[in-house]
Amino acid sequence: MSSAPIVTRFAPSPTGYLHIGGARTALFNWLFARGRGGKFLLRIEDTDRERSTPEATAAILQGLTWLGLDWDGEAVSQFDRRDRHAEVAHEMLARGTAYKCFSSAEEIAAFRAAREAEGASYAVFQSPWRDADPATYPDAPYAIRMKAPRSGETVIRDSVQGNVTVRNDQLDDMIVLRSDHTPTYMLAVVVDDHDMGVTHVIRGDDHLNNAARQQMVYDAMGWDVPVWAHIPLIHGPDGKKLSKRHGATAVGDYQAQGYPAAGMRNYLTRLGWAKGDAELFDTDEALAMFGLDGIGRSPARLDFKKLESTCGWHIARSEDAALLHEINAYLAAAQRPALTPGQKDLLHKALYCVKDRAKTFPELLEKAHFALTSRPIVPEPAAAAALDTVSRGILKELTLRLQNANWTKAELESILNEVATAHGIGFGKLASPLRAALAGRSATPSVYDMMLVIGQDETIARLQDAAA
C-alpha cells in the first residue's frame, strides 16, 4: 500500500451562500478523504475582492458544519497567500516557463478582431512578447503569462471522466500574474493545491477544461500533478442548471426547512454516485463504500420526494437524544419559538410514536402537536366536526371510566372497547371524537399513544373540556 496519505480540499468562493451543488462537492471530498484516513482541507477562494464577503464565508462554514463535514486545520484564505503566488509567477519567469507581456487590453481585442476578420473560427491570443528580447521591453506595466506549448496535446487523466485530451493550440498563454501584480485564479489554485499537499482534486466539471491549463503550471514548476476527478454538476428537477427559481439552493434553506443533516448527507451521496443497490445508509457505511469509481458522468437532477423519503428513514432511526437536539437546532434555524422545558419533556416521551411517521422536522412537530399544545385545545374544523352532541355524551361516559383506570395500554384498550361496544359503535366512531378532544386534529398518532404520553390527568382534563 502507498504510504502517502490522501489530502482533498473544498475551495469555495465566498460570494454567496453555500450552494447545494457545492455542498455535494464538499461531501465527496470529505467522504473520500475521511474514508481513507486522509485529510480534508478548506480553502476560501477570496481573491475577488469585489464579490467576496465575510458573511458569505461564515455562511459556508456554517453550512458545512451543519452537514457534519469537518475540515482539518484552519480554513486557508487564498487572498492571504498572494505574495506566495507572485513568488511562483516570478519563479516561472526565472525558469523561462513564463514571460512578461506588455500587450494592452485594446491590443488583445484588436488581435482577436483581426483573426476573426480573416475568418478564423477561433482566436487564441498570441502575445508578441512571448519570445521578445528583454532588451526591447518598454517601461510599462506588464502581466506575466505562462509560456504554454503551442503544439501537441495535453491529456487530463481524470478518475471520473477518463482521459480527456485537449489540443494545445486551443489554449492561450494564460496570465498568471496580472499587471497590478495580483495572481489569477488559475495560478492561485495550482500553487495552493501544491503547497497544501492536495493529492486529489475533486471538483465540478465546469473546471475540466481549466485542468489542462492548470496541469501546464504543474509541469512548468516540476510539481506532481494531483489525481483529477471532475464531477458533474447538479441540476434542478427540470434538468436545467440549478438556480433560484428552483426553490431551495442554499444548504441553509434545507436546514431551515427541517431536513435532518444525516438524511441530506445520504441523499447527496447518492446523487451522482452509486455502489450497487445501496440506497439508505448511515455515514459510517458511506465512508466505507465511497469511491471515485462510483461517480457518474452525467448531471443529476434534484428530486425532493426522494430526499424526503431518505430523510424519513434517518429520522425514524435516530436516537431520541440526538433527534431532540437536532429539532431544537432546526427551530432556531427556522426562527420558530424554542420549546419550553415542559414541551421538551413531552416531546421526548412522544418521539417513539411520531418519529417513524415524519420525513421532516416540521412534519414531526405537527404529528406531535398533541404533546406540545396545551389546554384549552381549539380543534381544527375537521376535528371539531367529530365532536357532535352524541359523541360528547359518549366521551363524558368514557371520562368517568378513565378516572379509575390503571394507565396501561392494555387497560385503556379494554375500556375503550367496552365503551364502544356498549354504544353499539365501531372503534373508529369512538376514536374520532377522542382524537379531536385530545389533539384538536383529525390526523394524529394512535389514541392510546397520545393518552399514554400526556398521562391520565391531562387526558381527563382534555376530555372534560371537550365534553363541556
Add this chain to the structure above:
RNA sequence: GGCCCGUUCGUCUAUCGGUUAGGACACCAGGUUUUCAACCUGGGAAGAGGGGUUCGACUCCCCUACGGGCUGCCA
C-alpha cells in the same frame, strides 16, 4: 463559431459484449388499520435517433439531435 463532456424507467441509478435490463423514490391497484403516516403484496414504466464492428450490443466506433461546460488581466 471552436474545443471538451454528457444521454438506461418520470427521477436517482445497477449493468463493466450474452440478463425475462435489476434496485430505490414517485405513481397505480390491493392488503393491514381508530385517523394520518408507516408497513406488506402486486403492477405499469427505460437503453435519444441513425449507421457500423461482432456469432452476439445498453455496453466498443462514427454521425446526428438534444443538454451542459470552457473559450477573461472572473472564480
